[in-house]
Amino acid sequence: MKEGLRLSMAWLHTWSGLLVGWVLFMVFACGTASYYRDEITLWMTPEMHQASLAPVDQDVAATAAQRALEQRGAGGSRWFVTMPTERDPAVRVGWVPKPNKGQGQGQAKAKGRRQFGSAAVDPATGEELGKARETRGGDFFFRLHFDLHYMPVFWGRWIVGVCAMFMLVAILSGIVTHKRIFKDFFTFRPGKGQRSWLDAHNASAVLALPYHLMITYTGLVTLMFMYLPAGLNAVYPEKADAFYADLNGGPARDAKPSGTPVALTPLAPLVAQAREKWNGAPVGRMVISLPGDANAQILMTRQESQGLSSQQPSITFDGVTGRLLSEANKDSGAMQTRGVMYGLHIGRFAGPMLRGLFFLSALAGCAMVATGVLLWAVKERPKHLKARLNSNSGGVGFGLRLVDGLNLGGIAGLMLAMAVFFWANRLVPVGLAGRPELEIQCFFTAWAIAAVAGLAWPVRWMWRVQLVIGGLLFALLPVLNPLTGGAGLATSVAQGKWAIAGFDLVSLAFGAMLLWAAKRLGKVKLAKAPKPQLDKLDKIDEVAA
Amino acid sequence: MTPFLKTMLLIAALASAAGGFTALSLAMSRHWEGVHGRGSAPASRLLPRLRLLGIGGLLLSLCVCLFNWGSAQGWVAWAGVLTAAALGHALTLTYAARAVMRIGYGAAGLTFISLLAAILA
Numbered sequence: 077m078k079e080g081l082r083l084s085m086a087w088l089h090t091w092s093g094l095l096v097g098w099v100l101f102m103v104f105a106c107g108t109a110s111y112y113r114d115e116i117t118l119w120m121t122p123e124m125h126q127a128s129l130a131p132v133d134q135d136v137a138a139t140a141a142q143r144a145l146e147q148r149g150a151g152g153s154r155w156f157v158t159m160p161t162e163r164d165p166a167v168r169v170g171w172v173p174k175p176n177k178g179q180g181q182g183q184a185k186a187k188g189r190r191q192f193g194s195a196a197v198d199p200a201t202g203e204e205l206g207k208a209r210e211t212r213g214g215d216f217f218f219r220l221h222f223d224l225h226y227m228p229v230f231w232g233r234w235i236v237g238v239c240a241m242f243m244l245v246a247i248l249s250g251i252v253t254h255k256r257i258f259k260d261f262f263t264f265r266p267g268k269g270q271r272s273w274l275d276a277h278n279a280s281a282v283l284a285l286p287y288h289l290m291i292t293y294t295g296l297v298t299l300m301f302m303y304l305p306a307g308l309n310a311v312y313p314e315k316a317d318a319f320y321a322d323l324n325g326g327p328a329r330d331a332k333p334s335g336t337p338v339a340l341t342p343l344a345p346l347v348a349q350a351r352e353k354w355n356g357a358p359v360g361r362m363v364i365s366l367p368g369d370a371n372a373q374i375l376m377t378r379q380e381s382q383g384l385s386s387q388q389p390s391i392t393f394d395g396v397t398g399r400l401l402s403e404a405n406k407d408s409g410a411m412q413t414r415g416v417m418y419g420l421h422i423g424r425f426a427g428p429m430l431r432g433l434f435f436l437s438a439l440a441g442c443a444m445v446a447t448g449v450l451l452w453a454v455k456e457r458p459k460h461l462k463a464r465l466n467s468n469s470g471g472v473g474f475g476l477r478l479v480d481g482l483n484l485g486g487i488a489g490l491m492l493a494m495a496v497f498f499w500a501n502r503l504v505p506v507g508l509a510g511r512p513e514l515e516i517q518c519f520f521t522a523w524a525i526a527a528v529a530g531l532a533w534p535v536r537w538m539w540r541v542q543l544v545i546g547g548l549l550f551a552l553l554p555v556l557n558p559l560t561g562g563a564g565l566a567t568s569v570a571q572g573k574w575a576i577a578g579f580d581l582v583s584l585a586f587g588a589m590l591l592w593a594a595k596r597l598g599k600v601k602l603a604k605a606p607k608p609q610l611d612k613l614d615k616i617d618e619v620a621a
Numbered sequence: 622m623t624p625f626l627k628t629m630l631l632i633a634a635l636a637s638a639a640g641g642f643t644a645l646s647l648a649m650s651r652h653w654e655g656v657h658g659r660g661s662a663p664a665s666r667l668l669p670r671l672r673l674l675g676i677g678g679l680l681l682s683l684c685v686c687l688f689n690w691g692s693a694q695g696w697v698a699w700a701g702v703l704t705a706a707a708l709g710h711a712l713t714l715t716y717a718a719r720a721v722m723r724i725g726y727g728a729a730g731l732t733f734i735s736l737l738a739a740i741l742a
Contacts, residue, residue, distance in 0.1 A: 262642070262711040262714050264715045266715060283704050283711065284708075382693075383693045384694060384697065429627065433698060433701025
C-alpha cells in the first residue's frame with residue numbers, strides 16, 4: 077500500500093511538473109531576476125550611473141517631491157510618491173494626468189490603459205534627474221513573471237496561477253515520492269548520466285525546500301483575490317475598489333472632487349507627524365488623491381524594513397488642513413497573515429544579505445525546474461532507443477522529441493533571450509519612438525528563434541550553440557556596459573557602486589557558467605551508453621543531449 | 622547595528638551551519654567513507670557526538686540569525702543560511718572530499734572568530 081502511494085505520487089510528480097515546467101522555468105528565472113529589479117533598472121539606464129545622491133532627511137525629500145509634482149502633475153487626480161531608500165536614493169514620483177478633453181476618462185478606462193506620468197527626482201532639490209533612456213528595465217521581468225506578455229493581464233495571471241498550482245502539487249508529491257530525503261541529503265554524484273541528473277534535481281529541491289514551498293504558496297496568495305473572489309464579492313458586491321480602499325487605507329479610488337481649488341498643505345510636517353506615530357520609522361510611500369482640490373487627502377504608509385509583513389501601518393491626513401483623519405494599524409489576524417505571505421513573496425523587507433540568500437535559493441529553484449524537465453528526457457531516452465532497435469522504425473518518438481525541443485528553447489533559449497534584452501537595451505538607439513517595446517520585441521524575437529531552432533533540431537550541437545551564444549552575450553555585458561555610456565567595472569568598484577558592479581559581476585559569472593556547460597556538453601560523448609546500441613545508432617548519437 | 626557587526630554575524634551564521642552540516646554528514650557512513658576512505662567507519666561512540674555537534678551547530682546558527690535579523694526575519698534568514706551552507710557542503714563532499722575535515726575545523730574556527738569580533742565590536 078505504501079509503495080502504491082509512492083508510485084502514484086511519482087506519476088503525479090512527473091506529469092504535474094513536466095506539463096507546466098517550461099512556463100515555471102520562465103516564472104522562476106524572471107522572478108529570481110526581480111529580486112534585483114531596481115539594480116537591473118539602474119544598469120539599464122546608464123545615464124544614471126554617474127548620478128550620486130547624498131541621503132537626505134525625509135522631510136527634505138517630501139518637500140522635493142511636492143515641488144516636482146506641483147510642476148509636472150498639476151491638475152492630476154492622484155499623485156504617488158516613493159521615498160528614497162538605501163537601494164534607491166532617488167525620490168520616485170508618479171501622477172495620473174489630467175484627462176484629455178478629446179478622450180474622456182471613461183473611454184481610456186474602458187481600454188484598460190490609463191496613462192501614468194512618472195519621474196525620478198533628486199531628493200535634495202526636486203530637480204528631475206537627467207533624462208534617462210526609456211526602458212522597462214527590471215520591471216519587465218517582474219511583470220513577465222506573473223502577467224506574461226502579448227495577452228490580457230487577466231489571462232496571463234490565470235495561466236501563471238494554474239502553473240503555480242501544478243508546481244505546488246509537484247513539490248508536495250515530490251516530497252512523498254522521494255524515499256531517501258535524509259539518506260541522500262548531501263549526495264551529488266556527477267558524470268553518471270541519469271543518476272547525476274536525479275541527484276542534482278533532488279539536491280536543488282531538498283536543500284532549498286523551505287524556499288520552494290514558501291515562494292510557490294505565497295505566489296498564489298498574492299493573487300488570491302483574483303483566483304478566489306467569492307468572499308470579496310459577497311461582502312463588496314460590484315465594488316472591488318472599495319475593498320482595496322479598506323484594505324490599503326486611505327480614500328476610495330472614486331472619490332469625487334469638490335471642484336473648489338485649494339492649495340495642498342505642505343507635506344514635510346505631515347511626514348514628521350507620521351514618523352512620530354511610528355516611533356521614528358520612515359515613511360515609505362505617499363498617495364495624494366485630488367491634490368489641489370478641497371477634498372484632497374494624503375495617505376502615508378510606513379517603509380517596509382522591519383518584520384515580514386507587506387501590510388504596513390498607514391495614516392490619512394486631510395490634504396488642505398493637514399488634520400489627521402484616520403490611522404490604520406493593520407494588525408488584525410487576517411490582514412497580518414496576508415501581509416506576511418505577501419511580504420515573504422516580494423521580499424521587500426530584505427536587506428542586502430537576506431536578499432542575497434533569497435537570490436541563491438531562487439537560483440536553486442531555477443535549477444530544480446530545469447533539471448526536472450531534463451531528467452524526464454534523460455529517463456525516457458533509453459526506452460525510445462530500445463523501441464527503435466526492436467522495430468527499426470523512424471527516429472525517437474514525438475513526445476520525447478517535443479520535450480527535447482521545449483527544453484532547449486525553454487531553458488537555453490530563455491537565458492539567451494534575457495541576455496539579448498540587455499544588449500538591446502544598449503544597442504537600440506535612444507529616443508526612438510516606442511523604445512521600451514522595441515527592447516521587449518528583441519527579447520521575444522530572440523526567444524522565438526531559439527525555440528523554433530530548438531524544436532527543429534533538438535540535439536546536442538544545438539544546445540551547445542545556444543549555450544555558447546547566451547554565455548558570450550552574458551560574459552560580454554561588462555564590456556558592453558562602459559562602451560555604451562555606463563560605469564564600467566573599474567569605475568563602479570572604485571566608486572563603491574555595488575549595484576552596478578554587482579550586475580556586471582553576476583553577468584560575468586552567469587556567462588562563464590553557460591560557457592562551461594557548453595564545453596562540458598562537448599566533452600561528454602556517448603561513451604557511457606551501452607556499446608551494442610551505439611553501432612546501430614550512430615546517426616542519433618547527437619540526440620542524447 | 623553597524624554593517625561590520627551584521628557582516629560578522631552573517632559569517633558566523635553561515636560558518637556554524639556549515640560546521641554543523643559537516644558533523645552531521647560525517648555521521649553518515651557514505652560520507653564518512655568518502656572522506657576517510659572506503660571501508661573505514663567512525664568509532665561507535667563518536668556517532669552520537671557527531672550528531673549532537675551537528676545539531677548544536679545548526680541551532681547556534683539559528684540563534685545568530687534571530688539575533689541579527691530579529692525574531693521575524695531571523696527564521697527566514699536561517700532557512701536561507703541553511704540552504705546556502707548545505708549546497709556548499711554537498712559540493713565540497715563531491716568535489717573536495719579530502720578537504721572536508723579541514724573545512725569543518727575551519728568553519729568552527731571561523732564561527733568562533735566572527736562571534737568574537739561581533740562581541741568586541
